Amino acid sequence: MPAPRKYDQETRDRAVRLYQERRRDHGNESAIESRRRIGELLDINPGTLRGWIERVEVDAGVRPGVTSEDNAELVKLRKENAELRRANDILKTASGFFRGGGARPQTFLIVDYIDAYKDRFGVEPICRVLSEHGIQIAPSTYYAHRSAQRVSQADWDDAHLANQLADLWRANRSLYGVEKLHAAARRAGIDIGRDQVARLMGIAGICGVTRGKHKTVTTRRDKTAGRHPDHCNRQWDTPTRPDQWWVADFTYVWTLMGFVYVSFVTDVFSRRILGWRVSTSKTTPLVLSALEQALFTRRRTDVRFTSTGLVFHSDAGSQYTSLAFTEALIEAGITGSIGSVGDALDNALMESTIGLYKTEVIGQNARSWTGLRDVEAATAEWVHWYNTTRLHSSIGLLPPLEYEADYLMSTAFPTGEVA
Secondary structure (H helix, E strand, O other): OOOOOOOOHHHHHHHHHHHHHHHHHOOOOOHHHHHHHHHHHHOOOHHHHHHHHHHHHHHOOOOOOOOHHHHHHHHHHHHHHHHHHHHHHHHHHHHHHHOOOOOOOOHHHHHHHHHHHHHHHOHHHHHHHHHHOOOOOOHHHHHHHHHOOOOOHHHHHHHHHHHHHHHHHHHOOOOOOHHHHHHHHHHOOOOOOHHHHHHHHHHHOOOOOOOOOOOOOOOOOOOOOOOOOOOOOOOOOOOOOOOOEEEEEEEEEEEOOEEEEEEEEEEOOOOOEEEEEEEOOOOHHHHHHHHHHHHHHHHHHOOOOOOOOOEEEEOOOHHHHOHHHHHHHHHHOOEEEEOOOOOHHHHHHHHHHHHHHHHHOHHHHOOOOOOHHHHHHHHHHHHHHHHHOOOEHHHOOEOHHHHHHHHHHHHHOOOOOOO
16 A cells, blocks of 8 residues: 555644644744754654645735635636546547447446446446436446356355245344254254354354353443454464554543543554544544554555554443444454453553553643643653653563564564675
8 A cells, every 4th residue: 555645634733733832832942943843753754844834824814825725626626627528538438439329328338338448537437427428327237247147056055045044043032043043943844954054144144142241341331332352362462563453542631621531552562652642522533533643654654554454452432332433443454352341451551551651741740731732742742752762671672663673674684684
């Protein structure tokens, strides 16, 4: 996956905000030095930061230039012109392909046309333009024709048997597991083996009820939301490379303006904090933003990075089991993992990181935090120090970034010889 071309808006806003606050607090410091300091804290090129600052000033009317609103309108007009040109090109190529005749071309001909020009125009734009000009076809119709194939008799038999078993399972209050459903099927005259029942139950997505044990709930969670299995099982020494397991959690900080909440995402292998967010609300965006920043951090610095297969472990808080967060994991190809409710040991590594944060940052100034911006600025400095300088006993008394660099070097030159 190529590196992203730009930073997310939240990162841009935060960087500008920290720069403006530093300018107010350090009046004798030059603008160049302020940009350098903030850029160093957030790992952002000072030149990039300067562009963001100037954009904010233009939009605020304190610097001449084209505002974001005017620029957005220009981009919109250019996009519309590009779409019109593409639509004209589609109609020109289609008229030559179908050679007139008045009647709607047969579907297989339309599919052949889309196959011929999809790399140039894209499937959806072609379908939209053709439909707008009387040749009705939906993208789903095209894909259905492309994927159509003859179903084998064995697949048909499996489908019918799976449906029979599902009906039988529902008839028994959706309670039966493999053993009982197999017996019920035999009693109903269905000639089927136990292993076949187990396989078809998996295909049908049905399973037997299991008895749960009562647990004391210490995490606020949504009881109606689904939750991921625990793929970590406290085996924090398992990962052998970066981006194999990530862990996450959030904590609260009391300020004079009320509580603020701080979320983190940490790489288990290197202990590097990849994403963090400070907010006055402990809803899903608090943890979702930290995940998005972690993904952006990796994609920006490593074009080979892929999140597919990565395990993301958290507690059972409603923020991590919400539909929006679950969809974000699925979209990124990440496997969710949730520890048992009420057991802090199931997320012990993240509890340790937050403990360090509370001791090394919040505890040092416990009674004088004024609000979100105060905490955000301190957190930015601490995360930068934590990743680049702080020594961690769990990774051989090295900083996380150095530990990752050593790993990359060892995998690039496994014999220890550098050309």
